[in-house]
Amino acid sequence: MSDRSGAVAPGGRLAPRVHGTVRIVGAGLLGASIGHALSALGVDVALADTSPAQLRLAIDYGAGRAARADDRPGLVIVAVPPDVTADVIERELVAHPDAVVTDVASVKLEPLRALRERGVDLTHYIGSHPLAGRERGGAISARADIFIGRPWVVCRDEETSATDLALVEGLALDLGATPIEMSPEEHDRSVALVSHVPQLVASLLAGRFVGAPDGSLRLAGQGVRDTTRIAASAPELWVQILGANAAPVVDVLDALAADLSSVADALRAPDAPGARRAVADTIRRGNEGVELLPGKHGQNRRFENVVVMVDDTPGQLGRLFGELGELEVNVEDLRLEHSPGAQFGLAEISVVPSAVRPAVEGLEARGWKIASTTND
Amino acid sequence: MSDRSGAVAPGGRLAPRVHGTVRIVGAGLLGASIGHALSALGVDVALADTSPAQLRLAIDYGAGRAARADDRPGLVIVAVPPDVTADVIERELVAHPDAVVTDVASVKLEPLRALRERGVDLTHYIGSHPLAGRERGGAISARADIFIGRPWVVCRDEETSATDLALVEGLALDLGATPIEMSPEEHDRSVALVSHVPQLVASLLAGRFVGAPDGSLRLAGQGVRDTTRIAASAPELWVQILGANAAPVVDVLDALAADLSSVADALRAPDAPGARRAVADTIRRGNEGVELLPGKHGQNRRFENVVVMVDDTPGQLGRLFGELGELEVNVEDLRLEHSPGAQFGLAEISVVPSAVRPAVEGLEARGWKIASTTND
Numbered sequence: 001m002s003d004r005s006g007a008v009a010p011g012g013r014l015a016p017r018v019h020g021t022v023r024i025v026g027a028g029l030l031g032a033s034i035g036h037a038l039s040a041l042g043v044d045v046a047l048a049d050t051s052p053a054q055l056r057l058a059i060d061y062g063a064g065r066a067a068r069a070d071d072r073p074g075l076v077i078v079a080v081p082p083d084v085t086a087d088v089i090e091r092e093l094v095a096h097p098d099a100v101v102t103d104v105a106s107v108k109l110e111p112l113r114a115l116r117e118r119g120v121d122l123t124h125y126i127g128s129h130p131l132a133g134r135e136r137g138g139a140i141s142a143r144a145d146i147f148i149g150r151p152w153v154v155c156r157d158e159e160t161s162a163t164d165l166a167l168v169e170g171l172a173l174d175l176g177a178t179p180i181e182m183s184p185e186e187h188d189r190s191v192a193l194v195s196h197v198p199q200l201v202a203s204l205l206a207g208r209f210v211g212a213p214d215g216s217l218r219l220a221g222q223g224v225r226d227t228t229r230i231a232a233s234a235p236e237l238w239v240q241i242l243g244a245n246a247a248p249v250v251d252v253l254d255a256l257a258a259d260l261s262s263v264a265d266a267l268r269a270p271d272a273p274g275a276r277r278a279v280a281d282t283i284r285r286g287n288e289g290v291e292l293l294p295g296k297h298g299q300n301r302r303f304e305n306v307v308v309m310v311d312d313t314p315g316q317l318g319r320l321f322g323e324l325g326e327l328e329v330n331v332e333d334l335r336l337e338h339s340p341g342a343q344f345g346l347a348e349i350s351v352v353p354s355a356v357r358p359a360v361e362g363l364e365a366r367g368w369k370i371a372s373t374t375n376d
Numbered sequence: 377m378s379d380r381s382g383a384v385a386p387g388g389r390l391a392p393r394v395h396g397t398v399r400i401v402g403a404g405l406l407g408a409s410i411g412h413a414l415s416a417l418g419v420d421v422a423l424a425d426t427s428p429a430q431l432r433l434a435i436d437y438g439a440g441r442a443a444r445a446d447d448r449p450g451l452v453i454v455a456v457p458p459d460v461t462a463d464v465i466e467r468e469l470v471a472h473p474d475a476v477v478t479d480v481a482s483v484k485l486e487p488l489r490a491l492r493e494r495g496v497d498l499t500h501y502i503g504s505h506p507l508a509g510r511e512r513g514g515a516i517s518a519r520a521d522i523f524i525g526r527p528w529v530v531c532r533d534e535e536t537s538a539t540d541l542a543l544v545e546g547l548a549l550d551l552g553a554t555p556i557e558m559s560p561e562e563h564d565r566s567v568a569l570v571s572h573v574p575q576l577v578a579s580l581l582a583g584r585f586v587g588a589p590d591g592s593l594r595l596a597g598q599g600v601r602d603t604t605r606i607a608a609s610a611p612e613l614w615v616q617i618l619g620a621n622a623a624p625v626v627d628v629l630d631a632l633a634a635d636l637s638s639v640a641d642a643l644r645a646p647d648a649p650g651a652r653r654a655v656a657d658t659i660r661r662g663n664e665g666v667e668l669l670p671g672k673h674g675q676n677r678r679f680e681n682v683v684v685m686v687d688d689t690p691g692q693l694g695r696l697f698g699e700l701g702e703l704e705v706n707v708e709d710l711r712l713e714h715s716p717g718a719q720f721g722l723a724e725i726s727v728v729p730s731a732v733r734p735a736v737e738g739l740e741a742r743g744w745k746i747a748s749t750t751n752d
Contacts, residue, residue, distance in 0.1 A: 131595055143748060145685070151595055182591060190592035193584060198600040201581050203662025204635045205574060208628060210665045215558060216566035219507055219527055220669050223606040224574040228669070230599040231662035239656045246643040252584060253640040257633060259580045264629040267622040280615045286579025286607035289586045293596045293604070309521070315701025317710070322698050325691025334693070334712045371521055 016041040017170025023048065023073035023096070025088055027058035029133065030104050031079030032142030035063030037175045040144055046071045058139035072096075075167055078103035081237075082244045086114035093125060100164045102128045102171070106191060107244040108155050108184035126168045127155040127184060129191075130177055137237070148176035155184045192248035197256065199230055199238060200249070206231035222335075303332050303350035306359050307371040310336075310347045320347060320368065327362035329355045346371050392417040393546025399424065399449035399472070401464055403434035405509065406480050407455030408518030411439030413551045416520055422447045434515035448472075451543055454479035457613075458620045462490035469501060476540045478504045478547070482567060483620040484531050484560035502544045503531040503560060505567075506553055513613070524552035531560045568624035573632065575606055575614060576625070582607035679708050679726035682735050683747040686712075686723045696723060696744065703738035705731045722747055 022038055024031045027049040035045045035058060045064025049055040059066060076092045076099045078085060085105040092101050101124060105111060108127045115122055131153070132146040152172035156165050169179040182190070206228040209217060242249055259282070266278035310316045324331060333350035351359055360370050398414055400407045403425040411421045411434060421440025425431040435442060452468045452475045454461060461481045468477050477500060481487060484503045491498060506528040528548035532541050545555040558566070582604040585593060618625055635658070642654035686692045700707060709726035727735055736746050 131597060141748065145745075145747060150597075153595070180591065180594060186589065186591060187595075190589070190595045193588055193592050194596040194600050197584075198581060198603045200636075200639060200658065201577060202599075202603050202666075203659050204632060204639070205577050205662075206665035207635060207658065207661035208569060208573075208632060208665065209668045210661055212569055212668075213562065213566070215556070215562060216569050217668055218556060218670060219529070219566045220570040221507060221526075223578075224570050225669055226602045226605045227574045227578050228662070228666045229602045231659075231666040233659065233663075235656045235659035235663070238659050239652050242643060242655050243646040243652060246646040250640050250643050253636060253643070256580060256584060257636050257640065259583060260576075260629060260633050260636070263576060263580065264626050264633065267618060267626050267629070270619040270622040276615050276619060279618050280611045282576065282583065283579050283607075283609065283611035283614050285583035285586055286581075286604070287609075287611070289582030289584065290578075290604045290607040292585045292588075292593055293582075293601055294594060313706065315698070317707055318694065318697030318699070318701035320697070321694030322691070323694070325694035330689065331693055331712075334710060336707075336710050369521075372517065372519055 016043055016174045018043055018075055018167065018174055020044070020074040021046055021071055022171075023067055023071060023076045023092075023099070024064065024079060025049070025076065025092060026079035026081075027051075027054050027063060027139050028079060029137045029139070029141050030130065031077065032058040032061070032063040032139040033132075033144060033146050034077060034079065034104075034171075034175065036061070036142055036144035037147065039064055041174060043174075046073060054139050058142065061139065061142065063139065063142060073099050075099060075171065076101045077171070078105075080105075082107055082110070082240045086111040086118075089125060090115060090118065090120050093120060093122075097124075099124065100167050101125050102168045104128060104130055105244075106195075106241050108153070108187045110188075110244045112155075112184050122157075123159050123161075124164060126160055126164060128168055128172070129153040129155075129187060130172070130175075132177070137234075145176070147172070150177050151180050152177035153182050153187050154179050155187060156181055157183075188245050189248045189251075192245055192252050196242055196245055196249045197252040199233060200242070200253070201256070202228050202231040203233075304353050304356045304373065306349045306351060306356060306363075306373045308347045308349065308363060309369040309371050310345050317347065320363075323363065323366050323368075324349070324359065327358055329359045329362070392419055392550045394419055394451055394543065394550055396420070396450040397422055397447055398547075399443055399447060399452045399468075399475070400440065400455060401425070401452065401468060402455035402457075403427075403430050403439060403515050404455060405513045405515070405517050406506065407453065408434040408437070408439040408515040409508075409520060409522050410453055410455065410480075410547075410551065412437070412518055412520035413523065415440055417550060419550075422449060430515050434518065437515065437518065439515065439518060449475045451475060451547065452477045453547070454481075456481075458483055458486070458616045462487040462494075465501060466491060466494065466496050469496060469498075473500075475500065476543050477501050478544045480504060480506055481620075482571075482617050484529070484563045486620045488531075488560050498533075499535050499537075500540060502536055502540060504544055504548070505529040505531075505563060506548070506551075508553070513610075521552070523548070526553050527556050528553035529558050529563050530555050531563060532557055533559075564621050565624045565627075568621055568628050572618055572621055572625045573628040575609060576618070576629070577632070578604050578607040579609075680729045680732045680749065682725045682727060682732060682739075682749045684723045684725065684739060685745040685747050686721050693723065696739075699739065699742050699744075700725070700735065703734055705735045705738070 021044045023046045024035050025048045027047050038045050046067035047058055047064040048067040073096055076096055078088045080088050082105050085103050089103055106129055130147050132150045154168050172179040263282045266275040269275055331349050335348045336345050356373055397420045399422045400411050401424045403423050411423055414421050422443035423434055423440040424443040449472055452472055454464045456464050458481050461479050465479055482505055506523050508522040508526045530544050548555040639658045642651040645651055705727055707725050711724040712721050732749055
């Protein structure tokens with residue numbers, strides 16, 4: 001097993017913003033990953049988990065030490081499944097009245113509602129949500145670097161003191177994440193739109209392939225593969241997330257169902273007046289929406305694509321990227337497309353517009369075949 | 377402008393299967409691309425287009441010569457927009473009674489229905505559809521290699537002679553494509569499922585981002601970016617395609633709407649008996665469906681992923697792939713993820729399972745940070 005703490009946040013070179021003992025309850029993927037990152041910064045991390053095996057694994061891999069009854073944490077991080085988050089937050093607030101308690105659950109309103117209903121004093125509770133994760137869960141998949149460059153939502157309210165807020169935002173910064181303040185309602189509506197509903201849509205679309213005639217799926221190309229990629233996600237966690245954020249998810253689903261029904265109606269009478277217009281508007285609105293998603297480096301920078309033919313043999317991509325390096329062309333993004341049945345592929349390279357000409361001319365001079373560029 | 381005929385089909389080394397004069401009507405992306413590929417094989421290509429400018433461009437770039445009144449083509453390829461495909465097929469069948477006429481429209485039943493309605497003799501007509509394309513259209517974007525390794529659907533019927541069929545399938549093979557025989561109905565249902573509905577779903581989902589609070593979209597990650605990537609497609613052609621394949625598209629949309637409504641109902645009462653089960657079944661069915669899509673090389677081969685941290689500077693990917701080449705690790709697929717705000721990225725490399733250990737050990741020995749592997 002490699003050293004998981006090797007890649008620390010950019011802030012890792014400085015003294016950490018969090019200090020004293022940090023208690024982490026739940027040593028799964030997120031809890032153990034936070035533990036690795038904080039331990040690498042020299043913070044005293046006290047870990048607790050209802051599963052002794054999971055706790056042992058996290059400690060063995062360097063996420064921290066076992067929590068003790070006499071720990072006096074200044075910060076408690078609750079990193080347990082959504083359905084027990086409220087219970088654990090309540091218990092930790094009572095057990096550590098001087099500590100700030102935060103959680104990292106991917107739904108923010110439901111635990112807060114449960115805590116308010118029980119009359120829990122929430123003065124020192126600040127909900128948060130790092131938009132980070134991996135396809136596999138558990139302490140064994142934990143990595144210190146999964147937060148770097150990702151948004152970390154922090155839900156302050158009127159009761160939140162500036163000192164408490166600084167501690168939770170400091171945690172995000174220590175781990176290389178970007179703190180974003182939002183209300184729990186805003187957070188839950190946002191993740192419904194950009195995470196929970198896209199997951200359901202991908203799952204529903206891919207679900208339609210089950211039982212399709214074999215031949216149909218042979219016609220699938222890169223477009224549908226991208227559209228359904230996240231349909232491969234594991235069901236267990238998603239059932240909890242979707243259940244805990246049901247109302248905002250249903251709102252987006254209902255709006256989407258209405259849009260879907262409009263375009264289906266237009267296609268039921270494709271020659272009726274307005275039908276073509278309705279279909280065109282659907283595609284155009286999609287054009288507009290996809291442009292609104294943040295690109296890399298958090299900006300809406302636009303890149304041009306250069307598509308290069310690459311033999312499907314070891315070393316070819318190395319030669320390609322080596323030569324792009326010599327040409328001082330920085331590759332902003334890359335996608336490989338393999339031709340089914342053919343022993344070569346197409347490497348679609350995204351570069352800043354000014355790099356298209358040097359890339360194409362330089363690569364062609366070195367014998368590469370350029371399949372296309374977006375600014376031919 | 378580079379030589380577009382450089383990359384010929386694997387069959388290009390042998391004598392082409394098509395012979396004599398091939399007439400191509402419509403010198404847009406597909407028509408001109410076929411012209412480039414056939415011209416590179418030494419076939420006499422006669423081009424026609426209602427736009428003199430488009431025709432001139434295609435000829436200047438080497439897609440063929442201008443058609444003449446005394447041409448005696450053995451094969452006519454109709455490559456015009458869907459809404460005029462039937463008209464042009466009819467005219468060509470009449471003008472060239474000894475030729476086999478095919479078309480490359482992305483919908484197969486609608487033109488056939490129109491032709492039958494008019495009582496056209498369809499003995500020598502064989503509809504076909506190469507599943508190839510590019511994001512940009514027109515003769516200026518044409519490339520000889522866009523068909524290589526792609527499926528090319530050929531719609532024979534009872535009237536089709538073996539000789540005629542061999543000619544159209546020979547065309548597909550000459551261009552490096554894989555001919556797949558299907559009925560027009562099967563074809564249209566298949567593309568509705570794996571192309572037309574995924575396009576609409578991506579557009580509808582991305583359309584929901586329009587007017588969303590700014591902050592919401594800051595939480596977007598790679599999942600939703602993949603799910604909505606094809607929402608960037610141009611509206612003009614899609615309006616025609618969806619209109620011409622309306623009935624099969626509506627069938628899939630209706631089924632999808634029913635699935636969507638079931639899961640929305642389950643989430644409306646997330647604590648009701650069976651609700652969690654219904655949500656879990658949706659995600660599980662999606663797992664199953666996405667597994668059915670063909671992978672690279674037309675197979676369902678499974679790869680393992682190795683995620684490597686890469687500085688966002690020229691030459692880093694080159695060094696990485698160069699070293700993977702030295703390690704004799706063949707990269708099957710690759711995805712780059714950039715951390716918004718951070719000047720480095722993660723390169724997710726897919727390799728055959730037996731290559732994971734040599735890749736990880738070899739890269740770590742050379743100083744690379746492995747962020748994760750799928751078989752930790």
